[in-house]
Amino acid sequence: MRTRACSTLVLALLLCASCGRGRDQLLADLQSPRPETRAQAVKELAKQGRAEDLALFTQAAKDLTPVVRSEAAVALGSSQDPRVVDLLGELLEDPDEEVQSRAAMSLSEVKGDKAKAYLTLQYARRGPRTRQAIVQALRAASVPNPMTTAVAAESHAIWDRNLLTLNEGSLAERVGAAEELGKSGKPEAVDRLLTLVRDPQVVLAAAAVRGLGEADDARAVGQIAVLLDESFPELRTAASAALLKLQDPVVVQKLAAVALERSSASAGALAAIAGLPRSPESDAALCRIALDGAPTDALDAGRAMRARGGCPIEPVVERLGKPATQESALRTLAGLGPTAAAALPRVLPLISQTDTDLRVRAIEAAAALGDAAAAGPVLLKAYAEEVAAVQPLQADWVSSPLPLRYGAGFDPAAPAPSAHPEDSHSAKQAALFDRLKTLNAARARARGQAPASEPLPPTELVDDVPESKLRVLSALLRSLGALRVDGALAALKPHAQDPSPALRTAALVGLARLGGEGTGIAAKALLEPDREVQKELALALSEQGEAGRKALVSALPQLGPEKVIVLEALYRTSVPADAAPALAEVVKAGGTEAGIAALLLGRLKARDAVPTLVAALADPTAAARRELLTALGEIGERSAAEAVARDLYSDTPDVRAAAAGALTTLGSGAQVEALDALKSDYYREVRLAAERALARINSGAAEATR
Structure with missing residues (x-):
């Protein structure tokens, strides 16, 4: 019996010695240069639950490494000491989200109103992961409806901040606050903003109007509509945008007056009319704008009415008979498209006029009206005449082909040559530049993309034909493709490689709209280095039909940043059913x-x-x-x-x-x-x-x- 008691005592002494040595090692590990070792030491010390270790955890909470601060947050929470609430509140603002989440859960262990206040306050200031942790912490702290509590606290904080900013902030801050108040959609926000729409600071009044549009409160319609009579473009544009969101058709006539005045605010007013619920009044307004609006607005209004079945054709035909109004009438017809096909016989004679602007408008109108049988022969004849007129101007000064690569020192994409060729720094720069190009090409090939296209040197020393002299020919190329005129393929193909961007774009767009072989030729040009050409070509292919859209999808793997051009074109029309793998x-x-x-x-x-x-x-x-x-x-x-x-x-x-x-x-x-x-x-x-x-x-x- 005595022997057994002695053995037990010896074992206890050994265990105590072992614990002491283990704790000493943990305390030493807190000074380790390795963050994971320090973090593990904090974790193990927290398990021992000693009150005197709180100072160690407080120090660890200020460690430079997130993993240590994270374990310190857990250790502080496990202490359940009310004194650590403020420190945990600071850790809720830590740059690292893991530390924030651990601090939130630790605050739930400490409990108390102060801990809950920290959690609800920080919900509005933190990212998604921490916000979710805060809700979990509030639930663990037995707060009823924890997410509702946090969301309501955030809502009140944003409201109070915006009201304070609106009353006491700088002008720029007040503008932002006015828009944010409107986004709340609260009736009291509408009341406050309505007092600002006549503010002498126009930029603030415009912000209040935008806010009222976001609030979607019908009470604002009357006061916003009155602002269309103001002389400030920013305020009138904001009023049009807000009225579009409020969707009240009673404002159509006021918007139409703005749209017809051909001012900087007209485009916004037109967009509002087109976006309002359809009514006889809105249709009549769009038809008036198609006739009398600014050129771009008239075209857009005509296109809007094309989708609605068109406008009465008699006023347009009447204007075709008057030289002063012929051009605007042709623009109207280009917008109305096939809904105004009856006017084609009055359009075709204008294609042979001498005025360049009038000819271009007539060609565009003939293409839009869509009667290939009637317009095709006239357009082909005009094309042959225009080519005969342009060819002498395009004759090369140097009959032999020019080099297709720049000479040394002339490549605009290469580093500038050094004044001292023997300089080793210049040689290293050139070598580095070449290596970078090689690496970029290799990465493109690895992704299945075509190498980035680079502009080639000009194929002619002097270009004798300004773009203005090619407008008629460009319009003819587009129209031949759009109408799919017999013989269009033969006419368009020679211009697909034209050095003129205007002619090249017109030919490629025409080929895209032609379909069949033309679509294939156009699709290969999607790697064209000129972004404007790419944009027009992508849109033309997407509008061509299923074949054009499939060509766009097939080109996606070969494109780099230009993918966005193709995707936007597909988004504006539609996408083939088998495009999912490429889009993924x-x-x-x-x-x-x-x-x-x-x-x-x-x-x-x-x-x-x-x-x-x-x-x-x-x-x-x-x-x-x-x-x-x-x-x-x-x-x-x-x-x-x-x-x-x-x-x-x-x-x-x-x-x-x-x-x-x-x-x-x-x-x-x-x-x-x-x-x-x-x-x-x-x-x-x-x-x-x-x-x-x-x-x-x-x-x-x-x-x-x-």
């Missing part, structure tokens, strides 16, 4: 173009692309979050709901609104709490999106129980 690759690559590609995938309802979209959404730095969320909502694959719901915690209102909008089709009961919380959001668009999603989810649940 664009989304994987990221960048600005990923957003457009995502929207196109949504339009296709490409379920196979859902994993790619979700993976892109998982990147916190993704620039196209709103587009990714919209695409997932349009596809409607419910497995993506959890990934989408994370963005309900976004610190960007547009993203929160997009996430809530996507959950209108994807959502289930799992997202009801978060969506219900967003009904208290500061921003009107977020509240509306959340309410729509909840209504859809609740209606689906009600149907399921029947």
Whole structure:
């Protein structure tokens, strides 16, 4: 018995000695140069629960390495000492999101009103991951409806900040605050902004008008409409944009008066009329603008009415008979297109006139009216005459071909030659430049892209033909392709490599619209180094039909930053059903173009692309979050709901609104709490999106129980 007692005592002494040595080692590890060792030491010391270690954790919370500060936040929380609340509040503002999240959860362990106040205050200032952690922390602290509490606190803070800024800020700050107040959509915001629409500071009054447009309150229509009579362009433009958002057709006549005055505010007024609910008054206004508006506005108004069935043709034909109004009448017909085909016999004689502007307008109108059988022979004859007139001017001064590569020292893309060729620094610079070009070409080949096109030296020493003398020929080339006139292919092909950008663009656009072989020739030119040529060509191919759009999709892997030009053209028209794999690759690559590609995938309802979209959404730095969320909502694959719901915690209102909008089709009961919380959001668009999603989810649940 005595022996056993002695053995127990010896073992206890050994264990105590071992613990002492272990603690000493942990204390030594706190001074280690290795961050992971210091972090592990903090973690192990926290397990021992000694009150005297609080000072060590406080010091570790100021470590230069996030991983140590993160463990320090956990250790401070596990102490449950009220004295650490302020320090944890500081850690909530740490640059590292992991530290912020750990600090939030630790505050929930400390509990108390002060800890909860820190959490609700920081919700409005932190990123998505920390905002989600704050909600979890509030829930752990037994706060009822934790997300609603946090969202409401954020809403009140934003409201108070904007009101204070509007009253006491600088002019630029007050402008921003006025627009932000409008985005809240609150009746009291509308009341406040209505007092500012007559402010002597025009820039502030315009901001108030923009805010009222965002608020979507019908009470503002009358006061905004009066501003169309003002003389300040910025204020009138803001008024037109706001009236478009308010969608009240009673303002059509006032907008029409602005659109017809041919001022800087006219384009905005026209856009508002075209965007208002259709009515006999809006149709009549658009027809008046098509006749009497500024050139660009008249063309846009005509195109708007083309989609609505056209305008009465008699006033246009009457104007064709008067030299002073012929050009404006032709522009009107170009906008109205086939809906005004009856006017073609009055247009064709004008193609042979001597006035260049009149001829160009007549050619464009003839192409838009769409009667190839009647217009084709006239256009071909005019083309032959114009080529005969231009060819002598295009004759080369030097009959033999010029070099296709720049001589040494003349390449504008190469580094400037040194005045001292023997200088080793210049030689190193040239070698580095060559290596960079080689590496860029190798990367392009690895991605399956064509090497970047570089402008070639001119093929003529002196260009005798100014672009102004090629306007008629360019218009003829476009019209021959648009009407698919017999013989157009033979006429267009020789100009596809023309050194003149205007003729080359016109020929390629004409070939694209021609279809068949022409589309193939045009598609190969998508690698054209001139971006304006690329843009027009991409749009022409997208408008040509399925073949042109397939050509655009096929070109995507070979393009670099120019992808955005092709994607925008597809977005304006439509995208082939088999384009999903190529678009998914664009989304994987990221960048600005990923957003457009995502929207196109949504339009296709490409379920196979859902994993790619979700993976892109998982990147916190993704620039196209709103587009990714919209695409997932349009596809409607419910497995993506959890990934989408994370963005309900976004610190960007547009993203929160997009996430809530996507959950209108994807959502289930799992997202009801978060969506219900967003009904208290500061921003009107977020509240509306959340309410729509909840209504859809609740209606689906009600149907399921029947």
